[in-house]
Amino acid sequence: MKIGLFSDIHSNFNALKVVIDFYLENPCDEYYCLGDVVGYGPQPDECCNAVRVFSNLTILGNHDAAVCGRMNYAYYYDAARNVLDYHARLLSPDNMEWLRNMPYTFRHPMGFTISHGSPIEPQEFNYVFFLEQANQLIPHYGELDFITFIGHSHLTKSFAITPDSAVDITAPILTFEDGKKYFVTVGSVGQPRDYDNRACCTIYDTETRTIQYYRLAYDIEDTVKKLFDSDITYNFGKRLYLGI
Numbered sequence: 001m002k003i004g005l006f007s008d009i010h011s012n013f014n015a016l017k018v019v020i021d022f023y024l025e026n027p028c029d030e031y032y033c034l035g036d037v038v039g040y041g042p043q044p045d046e047c048c049n050a051v052r053v054f055s056n057l058t059i060l061g062n063h064d065a066a067v068c069g070r071m072n073y074a075y076y077y078d079a080a081r082n083v084l085d086y087h088a089r090l091l092s093p094d095n096m097e098w099l100r101n102m103p104y105t106f107r108h109p110m111g112f113t114i115s116h117g118s119p120i121e122p123q124e125f126n127y128v129f130f131l132e133q134a135n136q137l138i139p140h141y142g143e144l145d146f147i148t149f150i151g152h153s154h155l156t157k158s159f160a161i162t163p164d165s166a167v168d169i170t171a172p173i174l175t176f177e178d179g180k181k182y183f184v185t186v187g188s189v190g191q192p193r194d195y196d197n198r199a200c201c202t203i204y205d206t207e208t209r210t211i212q213y214y215r216l217a218y219d220i221e222d223t224v225k226k227l228f229d230s231d232i233t234y235n236f237g238k239r240l241y242l243g244i
Contacts, residue, residue, distance in 0.1 A: 001110060002027075005186045005211075006201040007034035007151025009051065010063070011041030011087065012190025012240070015199040018218040019189050020054055028203060032106070034151035035061025035116035038099070039080070040191055040236050042226035044087040047190075048095035060102035061116040061151065062125040067091065068099035071123075079233045086231050110206050113145040117152040127153050128183050134159040134166035137183065147182045149204070154188035156200065156213055176209040184211060191236075197243035 004023050009016050023031065033055040038044040040063070051058055066073035066084045073081055091099075104122035105115040113119055118126040118133075120140050128134055128150060137144065141163045160167045160180045169182075176182055187200030198215040205211070224237035 001029045001206040003108075003110075003112075003204040003206065004028040004031040004201065005034065005114070005149050005204055006031075006189050007116070007186050008036045008061070008154050008188035008191060009033070009041075009047050010036055010039045010188070010190040011044040011047050012199075012218075012223055013041075013043040013046045013050070014220075014223045015190040015216075015218045016047055016050055018216045019199050019201045020050065022201065022214060022216055023054075026203065030056045032056060032114050032149075033058040034114055034149060034186060035059045035102075036063045036151060037061070038067050038084075038087045038091070039063030040083055040232075042223065042230045042232060045091050045095055048091065048098065052095070052098060057106055057114075058098075058102055059106060059114050059116050060099070060104050064099045064102060065125075068096055070100065079235065083232050083236070107145060111145060112147040112149060112204070114149050117150060119144070119148055119150075125152060128159070129153040129155050129157040129185060131159070131166060131168055134161060134168075134183060137161055138163065138166060141181065144181045147176060147184060147204075149184050149186055151186055151188070153185055154191055154193035155185050156187045156194060158182065158184045173210060173212045176211075187213060191240065192243045193239075195243045197241060 065071040107113045158170050160169050186202045189199045227237045
């Protein structure tokens, strides 16, 4: 079985279209979105509409939770908070209700879990992209699935975990072995932060037990133009060009 896994679209419809077109040319059996459909970008409603049709299931991200009233985001910095307020006004009632009903995690019968951040207290949206954070999961080793796929950091960091240690295994293609458990961050469709400004998505092959990352160029200029024409600060457009 092939599983398409993607995350952190952040209202970047041009990037999402490229990812969906890629999957249509390289079809998978199932597709899962790991959250943050909204936030930062210019087209939240269009992204929600497309993901609702395309994805088998979408997990709640922190920006999704903030927009639909499932978390307090008063501590966010002003620019991010202002975008979330703006997106709450743009979303259709149907899409707002969709966000309100997203699950925090999903455990797949094929032996993997999807979550936006750490699946330990998932409502806290804790990051796992430093080795220190991966080591903090060791006490929960028995609770973890064989593989946990996450988003949230907009990076492509991955870790192998044993009952005694965690090791960084970040690579373009990963192979999963018995006797370990894995945390894999699937990157960001709409706002990468690894200094590669192309959209990122992945395909997990359950038979070969491998996952591969794909980077896809999209029309950043048009996205930035739409952003500049909206009520969103121009700094979010600059970040798209830089991949940060």
